[in-house]
Amino acid sequence: MDIDELRQAEIRLHDLRKADDRYTFYHDETNNIRKLYIDAGGLNVAELKVFVLGGIVHQGEPKPLDIQPLREAMRIQKTAPEIKLAHVAKGGFLDVLRSERLTTFLRWVSANGLMIHYHELDPFYWSVADIIDSIIPELGDPMLLQHHALLKSDLVAVLRCELAATIQLFHTYGYPGLAPEGRRPFLDKLIEIVERNSGVLPDFNAMILKSVLKAGRALASLDFIEGYPSNLLIDEFSTFYQGRIAIFKNSTHIFDMEKIVRERLLKTPLTSNGHPVTNYRFADSKDEPGLQISDVIVGVLGKMHTYFTNTGREEVAADRVALAGPSLENAKLLSDMISASHTENIAFLHHVASGHDVSKLDLFLRFPDGAYAN
Template identity: 25%
Template sequence: MNYTKYVEAISKLHGVPKMDKEYELYYDETNNARIFRLTDDGFNFNEKAYFILGGLAFEKGKHPSKESLKRLIGKLEIQQNSTEIKFKHIQQKAKVFLELISRNHVRIFIEWLYDNKCWIHYSYRDNFYYSIVDIVDSLEESSYFGIEFSRELKSALYSYIDKDKDWFVQLLIYFDYPNVKNHGQFIDQILNWFEKIDPDRYDSNIEYLRQCLKSHRKDILIFLKGNKDRVMIKNYADIYRNSILTFYNATHVFDEELEIQKILDVDIIEVFGKNISYEFIKSDSSIFVQLSDLTIGILRVWMGFLESHSICELKELFSNLSATQVQTMKQFQAVMCGSLWENFGFKHGSGSNQFEEKINCFMEYDF
């Protein structure tokens, strides 16, 4: 299939630079729910565990030297009977981020990334946020003032839902969201919920949504019909495809994921008359895919850390780090920022503005 128009849309809407540069991108993924859906009790997967796809990126042919890789593997002290390096080998049972960056092998790996000026690329998805934004996107008024305004509306709704999540999830279950049959009743329930919001929590974005929904009481919410009952995300193939298309001249090497591969291989991905190069391989055949496993493991714990704290709490925790933690944090921050300086397209997220603000807080903090 010819995806040229899709690539042109990415360029126009997001202004990603150097989309035609010949990068080498290596991938692993974490928190793959396979399918994200509603059950009678809530979700089939922890909605706070963001799906993440990404890993290491290099300019074509410019990798860390074999000697540097050999020294790293030696320092990580991987057992001889291990066929490959896994995140668990450096995690050493650390559960939270501040514990993780205190582990010797994690510090060694981050220092290696820093010393070798490695780039990290990643895409993440907040499953619940991604699932509820169809409510906003179904309202044509949400697009009147551009993408950023639409994001503000989605983030405002997400924030309000988060304060009353149990009730809202039960609402979604009752209506078999996102395959709503009675749209008028669904809208009325949300409007009644808005009416109960504490006036002290007034938000102009919520008021805008309330007025939009009132005007659509007799309408069909376009993105909430023709779907499978309670299936909010049927797979994550679109994230893989988006990564491939964003850097259409790059070489993309994914850790083996058979179900995703079947979906992508249904048609040839063609851009500007050229087939895009990508492959799925067993991780034990590529050291850079293995190191991407370590990288994505660190990002998973890092994002969990950001998700579980407010910005005020994050700054308080940052101000009380040990000297060793500060050094590792600075190096990790430098790698993350350096990657975005090379190309801000190395980061792609489907998440709320509130979470993006936490990422920015980390990136800008003076450790």
């Protein structure tokens, strides 16, 4: 697989100005469910959580990272072979924020010239977005193209209101492997769900969403949700590893050992201009302090984005107002770290998630500019 075509497409789409700069990235992951599919009983996982691939990054070539002072500051037992999120904090996102150890940890990361980076993926959003992506480009309406991302976010918001019914609908029609004869009845049922739950959207948004789905019934095909394996929503996650390697092809990437991902990359070797890509490797976190730090970072970010996905906007706002003590300090530290990363390089942070949920990031962390750019 040649990475340059993928790379250039992402650079143009997101206007990435510093993709050629040299950095050292440490990557860990959280909430990798391997596959997401539907059977007669529903989803194969009991709870959908946000997948995060990310960690810490610094400018230039790899350098030694001495985490012994951090271990001592957090009073981690000498018998513990490595730092893990469990040593720092436990529980849900709001529980984690209360940890004084997290305060120590985040201050250490910033004081040592390290930035954070991450790719966030909401598996439900990823699974549903192809419906809109199959319709909008075929309609050729410039106004709808401008609202493409909003329409996907609105559809996700509505379908979450009847998640069980949505999953059953997907199973019935073999989504995302619809048969041509199933196209219209599938969209009819989808429209019924939208009509029952349109109150979660502004009236205009609901009207446009319904009109787009109705227009889809007249299309000759729905390219992204027809002809694929039935009921297989996500096949694997190595694509996101490839994306990070591709965009920052001049940088060094050190990944925590994920045997399945490593095997897939070995089976489909990455190339650039015909030459093998060798800017990445997999390592044991016990031997790489940068991976241990990344474990904590992605653990916190995974809990944070899962909280945003599962929590209404008004509740998020109320939870933010209630923060005090270490919780408030940690929220400010996270805000500062994400802002610093975004200022350094907008490609450090990437969201494949509902815009409504990404907006909660700004609502909760209160970035200085008042608007988080993703």
